[in-house]
Amino acid sequence: MKHLKPLNSKAKRIEESVSLTEEDVVALQQAPHVPMGCSLSFSPGWEVDSGGGTAGLCQPVERDIYDCYVTCFWPVQVPDHVNYSPDWASNCAVATKDWRNLDLVFP
């Protein structure tokens, strides 16, 4: 953090948790900020949050592709799960919790 300096144990723990979130999505946090995803879908992880950021969303924006697969008809962004990658989401039971287990798919 640049403008705030943590001075007690609790503040240090908050800083740690903030920096973890930051590192997770660092590439997409740089200005200018480009909101990603389908603007008509309001499923979790889809939009930017009310402050214009993506760091606090329950599903990181990098994994939005999962939402295309589960809830959206949009055909081009999802892996070809019928023919080539049938198990790409088998380790992800609950998207908001298990998104880290999603396999990356390279066409």
Add this chain to the structure above:
Amino acid sequence: MTEMTAALTPTLYRRGEMHEFSAAGQDFMYLVSTGAIFSLDKSAHAVLRQLAERSMTLPELIEALTEQGYDPAEAQGLIRELRMVKAILSEAAAPAPAPAAPPADFPLQALVLNITNQCNLACTYCYEFGADKIATPQGKPKYMTLETAKASVDLLLRQSPGRKGVHITFFGGETLMNFKLLREVVTYALEQAEAEGRKITFSLTTNATLLTDEIIAFLSDKEIGVTVSMDGPPDLQDKRRVYKSGKGSYDVVEPRLRKLIAGHKTRAITARVTLTEGVTDVIRIYRHLKEDLGFHEVGFAPVTNSGEQDYAIDDAGMDGVLAQFHQLADEWLAYALRGEMHGFSNVSETIGELIQGVNKSHPCGAGLGLLGVSPSGDLSPCHRFTDADSHTLGNLEDGIDAQKRDEFLNRGHVSAKYECQSCWARPLCAGGCHHEAFVRYGDTGHANLHYCDWIREWTDTCLKIYGAVSALNPQFLQRFAERKALS
């Protein structure tokens, strides 16, 4: 479409619940949602100033900051940082969620054994025997038996799974009227803890009238911490700390104390002063106890009372007490900046809590990690409820009464105290002492409204000390934490 409309309503940014303060030329914030302390640079301070005037939308806020000379991208980053720590919020105004209560199987950490409810003094303000007493000792044992004490140790070890160390405090009445038992139970507890590969430590509170060389040697040998209830130099000590005959206790206490302080080097010896009407000369009491007698630490508390007792301190008296507290607080800071420990416990205790950033669901550990045991083996939230039938939480034979404990804890939870919801000091205070509340309001779950202003002022003072030491001698806080085993 309603969802879309909601999403398009401009979000207002406002300040999160916080207490801002300055010290040593720097700005700080104390966050109520967590108990965290951050120092602010000029930019962060500017944002908070801006939002102190009114809530703003993000574009408004960025525009205001741009007008003050900030680059828009920089302003974005700054706002984001403040949002991440919840110093500014975009949700509707509401108190920060209360800290969750610890789980029902929260392990015990300490027991207070009331090894006798008898006392050789008759201090006129005593909460156990005085006008506001809640104890109902009639027909109950006056001295704890070894069997009961051993059962207490067993309960403590059994109900504290996962803890490497546990603690027993011996209390009374006058604790040393049952020293024989104390000695035996210490030996037993050490054996039992060792058998489990765990550590057990001890402390006791005494009026010091019954100390002997033999007792002092034992206390030092077993590293038993000692707190002495004492009110100051002869004229103040003898005003209310008297024998049943009315005779003062100073002359009996003084030579014994000197021997205790000279002979017991393994633990800090602290004095605990009760301030009452006419006994408000804080500085003189502190100097006498710290410098003349040699106590390591001295702590002060105004007497607990229903508000109607003639020994209560009136408002003017409290103002005088606070003014003197501030003088000692200034001294504490000066010492800390020189790297020295000052002995004024009232500051040290709060600084210890600020180092951790506590955010309390309950004002203290009573009924959670701590229980009191009466001579009869009844369990109570703490020593102040010993022998009070209205507040038992089970007994040694049948164990902790889970339902009564739940009821006590639900009642005392900070979120159950209406007046606390708008107070920035609640992470530390959580409404204050359950016993004090019961004596004053007849309800352990009532916020102690009679000292709210005092708590806020005192917390602010300690935060300023904390800020100044952080800015000017941060190593001191680290050493302080290590010494108090907080880190």
